[in-house]
Amino acid sequence: MRACIATSEYHLGGETFINRHIAELFGGQTVVVCGRFNGANPYEKPVFARRGRRLHPSDAVVAPYWLLRNRLVHATSRLPFGSAKRDLAAFLRAHDVRVILAEFGTQALAVAPLGQELDLPVFTYFRGTDASKALGDRRIVEAYRRMMPRLAGVFAVSQFLLDNLARHGVTHPAARVIPSGVDVRRFKPGEKRPLSCLAVGRFVEKKAPDTTLRAFAEATRDLPEARLDFVGDGPLLARCRAAADELGVADRVAFLGAQPHERVRDLLAGAQFFLQHSVTDRQGNTEGLPTAIQEAMAAGCVVVSTRHAGIPEAVVEGETGYLVEEHDAAGFADAIRAALTQADPGAMGETARARAEARFDNARLLAELEAALLAAMRR
Structure with a gap:
């Protein structure tokens, strides 16, 4: 069966969950419809890019009508019309697409x-x-509400997101949680370096890297052998570098910048602890269920994080890691210290690995997604 994966931009290396669907859903029988196409096509898929197309002269004439009509009927003007709509329909027919999965x-x-x-x-x-x-x-x-009856089904990476949608009156009878998952055969524990901590993610407000840095500095005042590696870049990176100097931990904290996925896997394999202080940012942006936390658990890391979004659905407090409230810097420092000074972090890491194998194996989750798609189509 041929499936169409609709996404905002193709190809983005960091969107491992979307790329997995493009490469592997229904045995790789997929095509891609994207907003922007940056020219990289590692999976050699047929691609239809919606943006950057020249507006046909006849479409320019009728554009005001279609923009207004789509806003009135669908509560959004995002829909293609005219020649763009005809070309997209022809693309889907030409490639015998039987189902569309819109990522996001x-x-x-x-x-x-x-x-x-x-x-x-x-x-x-x-x-x-x-x-x-x-x-x-x-x-x-409002556009979501009007869209729901047109959908055959809805998936989310966490129950938190479905509950958040429901609070806004956006529901679907065939909604279910399927996490993005992780390749547990590739992400697995290696030889752990004692007191080694790792943080992976963009240096943005939602990840609160400055809170992670300051909490680590406070938690390890009398643990000089503790180390923290940051992977990622972003607007808060320079501020965090300066803060590491101010806190006197520059010799124990490394800022590695953005790294290839293979390098992240190797770092996780050797890290004993994974730190991520996720918060809801000022614009209301949240995580779903961070892929990095699922990968860390698969790699046998003890996770120290926050009670944010879908994270409590993955991390079992006291069994696979430690959780604190968002923005609780003092509590986060206490949790890091408790993790680093516990009697047997290896045992907690093994429990985290077992939970990842049971709940986040992406091969099993991909099969679950395919079964759900087929079942809804039969209905």
Whole structure:
């Protein structure tokens, strides 16, 4: 069966969950519809890019009508019309597409009505921003509400996101949680370096890297052998580098910048502890269920994080890691210290690994997704 993966941009190396669907869903029988195509096509898939196309002269004439009509009927102007709509429909027919999976709810807004017209079942996958920050826009909430009856099913990486949508009146009878998952055959424990900590993620407000840094410095005042590696870049990186100097921990904290996925895997294999102080940012943006935490658990790391979004659905407090409230810097420092000074961190790491194998094996989750798609299509 041929599936269409609709996404915002292709190809982005960091979107491992989307790339896995493009490469492997239904044995790799997929095509890609994207907002932007940056030219990289490592999976050699047929690609249809919606943006950057020249507006046909006849479309320019009718554009005001279609923009207004789509806002009135669908509560959004994201939908293709005119020649763009005809070309997209022809692309889907030419490649014998039987089902559309829109990665992120905002992408589903653009393809759900067309899928309905072509009698193609459309599903969407909520992953974080699309079911948190996006809900701050009343127009998107209304567009989601009108879109739901047009969808064959809805997936989310955490129950938190489905609950967040429901609080805004956005529900679907065939909604279910399927985490992004991790390749537990590739992400696995290695030889752990004592008192080694790792943090992976963009240096942005939602990840609160400055809180992680300061909490680590406070927690390890009398643990000079403790080390922390940061992987990632972003607007808060320079501030964190300066703070490491101010706190006197520059010799124990390394800022490695953005790293290839293979390098992250190797770092996780050797790290004993994984630190991530996720918070809801000022724009309402949240995590879904961070892939990095699932990878850390698969690698046998003890996780120290926050009671944020879907993280408590993955980390069992006291069994696979430690959780504190968002923005609780003192509590986070205490949790880091408790993790580093516990009697047997290896045992907790083994429990984390077992939970990842049981709940986050992406091969099993991909099969679960395929079964759910087929079952909904049969209904």
